[in-house]
Amino acid sequence: MAARPSARQSPLRGVPADGQVATRRRFGGVSRTLLMLAWLPGLALAQTRAPYIPARADVVLQHVPPTTDPRVRHFEQLRAEFVRHPHDTQRAVALAQSYIDYARSTGDARFLGRAMAVIEPWMKGPSPPIPVALVHATVQQSRHFFDASRKELGAILARDPGNAQAWLTLATVEMVQGDMDAANRACVKLANSGGDFMGIVCTASLRSLTGRAGQAQALLGLVEDPGPKAPPEVRAWVEGLLADNAIRLGNPALAEQHFKQALQWTPGDNFLLADYADFLLDEQRPRDVIALLQGDSASDTSFLRQVYAEAALGLPQAKADAAAMAARFAAMDARGSHVFQREQAGFALHVQHDAPRALALAQQNWTVQRAPQDVRIYLEAALAANQPAAAAPVLDYLQQTHLRDPAIDPLAARLRGQSVAQATSGARP
Known part of the structure; x- marks a missing residue:
């Protein structure tokens, strides 16, 4: 029923020259890109309006992330370090990347805005440090400003032709925008600079999108076990790619197997949950969607899938939740967000x-x-x-x-x- 999220993005950041998967946290990317909220275009217009004052003291203005979440504790620690060293580029990039990670895993794009705010002082210079520029290009990509992201990635690669992360991000942008020739060139460059693992995954993704899902399956099988040093996010990413490819092969049983394995590695990943929910909707299993996404209505992507499932089941709350989803879309339109x-x-x-x-x-x-x-x-x-x-x-x-x-x-x-x-x-x- 519902379209699945967009091309699955790599969680890799910093792959060594020997091709072994790094153990650092992920950086995320396009698209399954369902990101939004106040920092997007239209914010300047919104700021000219009268401030909103709730009529009652019990009105909920915003849900904040719980401090019990280890991801929150991680970026709070990084933020404290950055506050003590506000001119430290490395700390700024680490904090910005942690915000991007959180935005991607939860679908809360406010944290992309925080990432942009952290690196803003460095972006004002004529030649921002490459790690800073790469963070900026990644956020632009997540906002669906693909042309701007592509331009920034080109500038990065002109300065650092062997930057594997930039090639991977560029390859993803090209795939999402349908320029498969350009994506292939980026995959080749990625293989030369990032090692076999990244090259294989990039090539497999491209072949899956160009009518060669059988070849993609064989290639992904070579990297399904990325090694003992691979973090859970990388394992989940590969399993998610295998799930998507199994769908294109017309093998739903295999796809579900990979979805479940991916969710074992990253149980709360926002876009993975949406992807699996859409698969279940296509398989006419709306009750399983309700069970999968129960309690996750704060995420727009999850709430939308709940609305689909409720409508399919004819549940009493379907009409009210559909109206709430329509209001969320209207709010996005008012902000100028078209993601x-x-x-x-x-x-x-x-x-x-x-x-x-x-x-x-x-x-x-x-x-x-x-x-x-x-x-x-x-x-x-x-x-x-x-x-x-x-x-x-x-x-x-x-x-x-x-x-x-x-x-x-x-x-x-x-x-x-x-x-x-x-x-x-x-x-x-």
Whole structure:
């Protein structure tokens, strides 16, 4: 029912020259990129409005992360160190990266804003230190400012051509935006600078997106066990890639096996939970979605999947929760945030049953990202709106990339058939 999140991003940061997986924490990336909130474009406009004053003292303004969370304790420790040494670039980067990690694992984009604030003094200079610039490019990528991120990554690589993290991030940006030739070049550079592990995973991801899921499966099998030094985030990342690829192979049992294994390594990962929830929705298992995401309604990505599951089950709370989700999307629009256009298109189509609006949102989203999930919602909306001609750019893209997916293939076939039928009907005297 719902489109799965966008191209899965590597949690690697700092891979040694011998290709062994580093034990440092992850840096995250695109996309499964469902990030938002106040620091996004539109904040300046919001700041010109009158301050909001709650009518009652018991109104909840914001949920703050619990200090019992080890991730929170980690960045609080790093923040204390940074406060004592505010001009230390290394400490600033460590703190900013910890904020990015937290934003990615929870879906709370406020912490991306914090990361930007930490590195801002260094970004004001004519040539920011490369680690600082890489943090900035990563945040830009997460905000779906792909052109800006690509430009910054190019500048980093001009200064440091062997920067494996920059090549990996660039490869991911190119895949999400559908430039597979550029992604392939980045993967080659990554293999040369980052070692076999990173090169294999990058190449496997690319092949999975270009109709060669069987080859991707064989390649990912070579790195499914990344070694005893690999942190849980890396293991979960590989298992997630295997799950996505198994779906493209039409093997849901294998996909579920990999999803469960990934969640054993990182039980609370926000985007992994959303990915698995979408798989369960496709498998017509909405009750399992409710059980999986119970208690995680603070996350927009999780709450959206709960709404889908409630609607599928006809639960009493479905209407109220759908209204709450609509209000969340309206708040994003008011802030000028368009990071969730794919998800908003899916909500408009599958919950609000507004096919024209869903198609318009999918078309806007297509100008920014072209992952398989973006392909799917675009085709679904075009079919529902009975506008097969509108799907021409996506059908051309499928022909160019040779992407194959059990959910996408029948949609594309139906739209091609409708286009032919309409053309034939229009040609008759």
